[in-house]
Amino acid sequence: MSEPPKERVKYIDTNLNLPYHYYAGDYKALYLRALKDKKILGSRCSKSGKVFVPPVIASPETLAPCDELVELPHRGIVTTFCVVNVPVYGREIEIPYVVASVALDGADVSLYSLIQECAAADVHMGIRVEAVWKPDGERQGDHTDIRYFRPTGEPDAPFESFIHRL
Amino acid sequence: MKTFPKPATIEPMSQRMNVEFPYKRSTGEVVGRFLAGLRDQKKIWGLRVSRQGVVVPPQSYSEVDAKAGGEWVEVAETGVVTAVAEVTRPIEGLHPSSEPFAFVLVKLDGADTALAHVVLDRLDRLRVGSRVRATWAPDGERRGTIRDIEAFEIVD
Amino acid sequence: MTKLRNVAVVGFAQAPIVAADEHHTGPEMLYPVVQAALESAGLERSDVDYQCAGSSDYVDGRAFSFSQVLEVMGAWPPVQDSHVEMDAIWAAHLVWVKMQAGESEVAIVCGFGKTSEGSPSHVLNLQLEPFYAAAIGLDPTSTAALQASAYMARSGADDRALAEIASKNRAAGAKNPDGQLREAATPEELMATPWAVKPLREGYLAPIGETATCMVLAVEGRAEKICDRPAWIHGVDHRIELQALGSRDLSRSESTTLAARNAFEMAGLASASAADVVELGSTNPAEELILRDALGLPASARAQGGPAINPSGSAQCANPLMNTGLLRLAEGFRQLSGRAGERGVPGAKRAVVHASAGHGLQQNIVWVLGTERRWS
8 A cells, every 4th residue: 555544533632631739829828718717808008008809919000019918897799790590510509690799898809709698680789798608617718618698788889889899 | 907917927728730631633634644554554654745855753744844745655664763761760641651661763764754752671772773663552452643653662 | 234223131030949939829929029120120110111921821730821920010000011921031032022113112021930830741741742742741851861862872972971061050050049959069979860861860950940030121221221231132033943853953953053143143243152151041961062062162061261151050950941041141131230249250241142942952042142232
């Protein structure tokens, strides 16, 4: 035969498996461990005074260090949100459900969390919410320690109070 | 808002994780037929391309001037070693053997470029200039990959 | 030669090169380095009009890894930013090009990579052609050993020749406070270390290391105000080999010769031997010998006279991925600007800097730096 087979090998399966050993860094380590003690940590910019949560070592705006760590309240405002109607692999939660951006009181950026204990249709921008934690003894120091946020029933926050904290 | 006192020492936090990428790569005409030659014919094919001569293993173009196409040429399963790297401690999950082995570049008889592969035995006798011959994965176990050539063995 | 715009290296800072920084993420390692580089140059971030980083998603183990460092390089108000998935010395080249185009006057270049968090062998395997080379499990130490064996077979260099080069670099590295491997070793001691991948011994290679780097570059008119002794870029070029390891002559570095020829012509430099300092991005002694060959430099560690070669100890004493090349350019800057301390080459006026990327010196960049402006 003067040439290779016409019927070629069309694909090669290449199953890459790369080992990593990620380090959280001290700020994220403190943040995650504090969740175990029902504390939400942020860091304050030494120049602008803005509070970042989770804490960052420097402000992306001013590039000044954020040396001071602060404890944030467990209440805040839904700034923006979405209603999820498609099942996500690995997430066992009844659809539709709400994922929201929650600006804690005193924080200048928001966290992402689920909103539960209310109908998806009742969630709106400006609604006041509070954290619902896993019970004592079950918290592991990771982001699932806050199970979700739920409405507090307080009056809505005005739009201007959170539009810059999305 | 209350200041949270920073501890004097902070225990590092880390997480081991294996990241998987299940790629399915398209071979194209030339690579695909070369691999089919290994699997179905136990033959090693080269492609004579512009300004490079007979390239083994082949690509669908000349690496020198990027001209497409070429002429298929069967090369021998014997050749000469042009470079040797002797691995004393194989890396798990990456290297093709858990015992000491050698990576080699082999210029097959009839080829103008060298093929990267492995030698598994008689490493003490292996050096640049050694004559070697391909050994094949058994019939039914060749999958259409470069490992259908199991290894190269030293020819006395 | 066309008259080009004079551009200079005017500042540099780095984090200590360590086996693993367990207390900081990559961006957190970089933050104080950017601050230190700006401070050394007396600049505010707002004085910088362009920034470019070099890093690798596979090294960091996350997609779009470069986006995480924008926060510490400067992201707001929106800045002109670019990135190369290469060693940061190629980011410096992009900055130089941008300045030639008249689009930047003061820029920063950053390198980062948490080498310790992944497995460089697994990660760098993926740089190879997937069907024939990556598929047999080649790693960078093995391809370096293939190259070393090809060079040794062609040149007749033996293990001792490699050990002597390695020992010379270790002695230099011991004087470099910014290095990682800082213990001198005799050729005999190094020849007694086990094979990493034969013919390369463990004593000939750098340990795994990581750092973060930041360099400041500026054009004529700005550079002199920022830095007392700028290192002016006289020439630069980079070239690449054929992709398949078996398609090229691994025992030579033709792309280095080509890049050097073009960079030297741009610089008006007769040869590498005419420089005072040559800093090579060689990660093992065989690479250094191949590069010496490509640049017409002596093939022995014992040769007298000529430029100082690898006063930093070279990448053989510290190879923090994504930063290794930029550290070579930094060494050229430090040598020419009187910032090299004990290892400084007295009266150095011109430096040749080389760096490499990929397996077996796949791609090579050559720079010429000088204490005087090239074009005026």
